[in-house]
Amino acid sequence: xxxxxxxxxxxxxxxxxxxxxxxxxxxxxxxxxxxxxxxxxxxxxxxxxxxxxxxxxxxxxxxxxxxxxxxxxxxxxxxxxxxxxxxxxxxxxxxxxxxxxxxxxxxxxxxxxxxxxxxxxxxxxxxxxxxxxxxxxxxxxxxxxxxxxxxxxxxxxxxxxxxxxxxxxxxxxxxxxxxxxxxxxxxxxxxxxxxxxxxxxxxxxxxxxxxxxxxxxxxxxxxxxxxxxxxxxxxxxxxxxxxxxxxxxxxxxxxxxxxxxxxxxxxxxxxxxxxxxxxxxxxxxxxxxxxxxxxxxxxxxxxxxx
Amino acid sequence: xxxxxxxxxxxxxxxxxxxxxxxxxxxxxxxxxxxxxxxxxxxxxxxxxxxxxxxxxxxxxxxxxxxxxxxxxxxxxxxxxxxxxxxxxxxxxxxxxxxxxxxxxxxxxxxxxxxxxxxxxxxxxxxxxxxxxxxxxxxxxxxxxxxxxxxxxxxxxxxxxxxxxxxxxxxxxxxxxxxxxxxxxxxxxxxxxxxxxxxxxxxxxxxxxxxxxxx
Numbered sequence: 001x002x003x004x005x006x007x008x009x010x011x012x013x014x015x016x017x018x019x020x021x022x023x024x025x026x027x028x029x030x031x032x033x034x035x036x037x038x039x040x041x042x043x044x045x046x047x048x049x050x051x052x053x054x055x056x057x058x059x060x061x062x063x064x065x066x067x068x069x070x071x072x073x074x075x076x077x078x079x080x081x082x083x084x085x086x087x088x089x090x091x092x093x094x095x096x097x098x099x100x101x102x103x104x105x106x107x108x109x110x111x112x113x114x115x116x117x118x119x120x121x122x123x124x125x126x127x128x129x130x131x132x133x134x135x136x137x138x139x140x141x142x143x144x145x146x147x148x149x150x151x152x153x154x155x156x157x158x159x160x161x162x163x164x165x166x167x168x169x170x171x172x173x174x175x176x177x178x179x180x181x182x183x184x185x186x187x188x189x190x191x192x193x194x195x196x197x198x199x200x201x202x203x204x205x206x207x208x209x210x211x212x213x214x215x216x217x218x219x220x221x222x223x224x225x226x227x228x229x230x231x232x233x234x235x236x237x238x239x240x241x242x243x244x245x246x247x248x249x250x251x252x253x254x255x256x257x258x259x260x261x262x263x264x265x266x267x268x269x270x271x272x273x274x275x276x277x278x279x280x281x282x283x284x285x286x287x288x289x290x291x292x293x294x295x296x297x298x299x300x301x302x303x304x305x306x
Numbered sequence: 307x308x309x310x311x312x313x314x315x316x317x318x319x320x321x322x323x324x325x326x327x328x329x330x331x332x333x334x335x336x337x338x339x340x341x342x343x344x345x346x347x348x349x350x351x352x353x354x355x356x357x358x359x360x361x362x363x364x365x366x367x368x369x370x371x372x373x374x375x376x377x378x379x380x381x382x383x384x385x386x387x388x389x390x391x392x393x394x395x396x397x398x399x400x401x402x403x404x405x406x407x408x409x410x411x412x413x414x415x416x417x418x419x420x421x422x423x424x425x426x427x428x429x430x431x432x433x434x435x436x437x438x439x440x441x442x443x444x445x446x447x448x449x450x451x452x453x454x455x456x457x458x459x460x461x462x463x464x465x466x467x468x469x470x471x472x473x474x475x476x477x478x479x480x481x482x483x484x485x486x487x488x489x490x491x492x493x494x495x496x497x498x499x500x501x502x503x504x505x506x507x508x509x510x511x512x513x514x515x516x517x518x519x520x521x
Contacts, residue, residue: 287499
C-alpha cells in the first residue's frame with residue numbers, strides 16, 4: 001500500500017477520534033463526525049470501522065466508559081452520577097457495560113483500585129486501555145475473489161425502502177418483485193441492486209435504511225410504496241464477495257482500508273450498491289455470490305471530500 | 307391471472323425440497339431413494355451446453371419461473387420456493403456424439419398446483435412487456451422412480467466420472483439404469499462460480515435387474 005494514502009486515511013480518522021475524545025458530552029452524530037473527517041456520510045461509517053476495527057458508536061461508548069473508569073478511580077462521586085455522565089440511562093446498563101469492558105463491577109473496581117496503593121490505570125486484573133488507533137490497519141479475513149474497476153451509466157430504478165434490520169430486507173424484495181412480475185419486468189435478466197445506507201452497529205434497528213431496487217425503463221411511474229430513483233453513473237470499484245451476506249463488512253473493510261487508498265481512489269458522495277448474483281432463498285449462504293460496488297474517483301492531491 | 311382471491315392474503319410458502327429431502331441434499335454420500343412424480347417447467351433443445359440455444363432456454367425458464375412465482379404470490383394464489391435448474395439428457399452417447407448435437411431438456415420443478423393456463427398467462431405478460439416471441443416452457447409431469455444420487459464437485463467436463471461411479475454402485479446393488487432417465491441438478495451458477503467449485507447433483511434412475519440379464 002502507498003504509505004502516504006494510507007496515512008491520510010488514518011490521519012483523518014484519528015482526527016475524528018480526537019474530536020470524539022474532546023467532545024464526549026456532546027451529541028455526536030455520524031453527519032457531524034463525517035464532516036469533521038472530510039468523508040462522505042455514505043462511506044464514513046465503513047471507513048471508520050475499517051481503520052479503527054470498531055464502529056463509530058462502539059468507539060464513542062468505549063471512550064465514555066474509559067473516562068468513567070478514570071472518574072471512578074480519581075473521584076468519590078456516586079456511581080449513578082458517573083453512569084449518567086457516561087451517557088447511560090440507568091446504572092444497571094452502565095454496570096453491565098463496565099463489567100464487559102473491565103471484568104469488574106464499578107464498585108468492586110473502585111474498591112480494588114483504592115485499596116491497592118500505587119495502582120495505575122491498568123487497575124486490577126488484566127484490564128487495560130486500548131484507545132489508540134493502530135498504526136497498522138487491521139488484518140482482515142476477506143472473501144474477495146475478484147476486484148474490477150467499472151464505468152457505469154446512470155440507471156433509473158424502481159425501489160422499495162425497507163426500514164429495519166438488514167436481515168429482514170427480504171420483505172422489500174418480495175414487494176418489488178410482486179409489483180414488477182405482472183408488468184413483465186422480471187423477465188429477460190432483470191437488473192437488481194441493493195443499497196444499504198446505515199451501519200447496523202451504530203443506527204437503531206428501526207432506522208436502518210435499505211433500498212431494494214430494480215432497473216426500469218423511462219415509462220415506469222412511481223406508485224404507492226414504489227419509488228423511483230437513479231443510481232449514479234461513473235467509476236465504481238466492484239468486488240466479488242463469495243459467501244454469506246453477514247460477512248459483507250469484512251469485504252467492505254478490506255476495500256475501504258486497503259484497496260481504495262492503495263490504488264489512489266477516493267470515495268464519491270454516492271451510496272454503495274450491492275448486486276446479488278444468486279437467490280438467497282434457494283442457495284446455501286456459503287455459495288452466495290455478490291458484487292459490492294463503491295463509487296470512486298481518482299484521488300487528487302491534498303484532502304478532498306470523499 | 308385469476309385475481310378473485312384477496313390480494314392481501316399471503317399464501318403459505320410451498321417448499322418442495324421438504325417433500326423429497328434427498329433429491330436436493332448437498333450430502334457427499336451416495337443416496338439411494340425413491341420419489342414420486344413431479345411437475346416441471348420444461349424447455350427442450352439441441353446444442354452444445356453453454357451455447358446459444360442452451361443459454362436462451364435457461365433465460366426463458368428463469369424469466370417464467372420468477373414471473374410466475376411473484377405474479378401468483380401478488381395475487382394471493384400460491385407461493386413457492388424456487389428450486390435449482392435441472393437437465394434431463396437425451397438418449398445418446400456423449401463419447402461418440404458431437405456436442406453440437408446433444409439433445410437436452412432443461413427443467414425447473416414447480417408445485418403441481420401450477421396450471422397450464424397460468425403458464426400461458428405468464429407468457430402473455432412477458433411478451434407484452436418485452437416484445438419477445440418466447441416459446442413458453444411446457445408443463446411436464448415427470449415419472450417418479452428409484453434414484454441413485456451423488457454430488458459432483460468440479461467442472462461439468464468431468465461429470466462422466468461421477469456417472470461411472472453411479473453405474474458401479476448400481477451394478478453392486480444388482481440394479482440397472484432406466485434408459486434416458488438420468489438427470490442433473492445444478493446447485494451453482496457456472497457464470498459466477500469457478501469450475502472446480504461447481505456443485506452438481508447427478509441422479510441415475512434405476513430398477514431391479516431383469517432376470518434375463520442375469521443369465
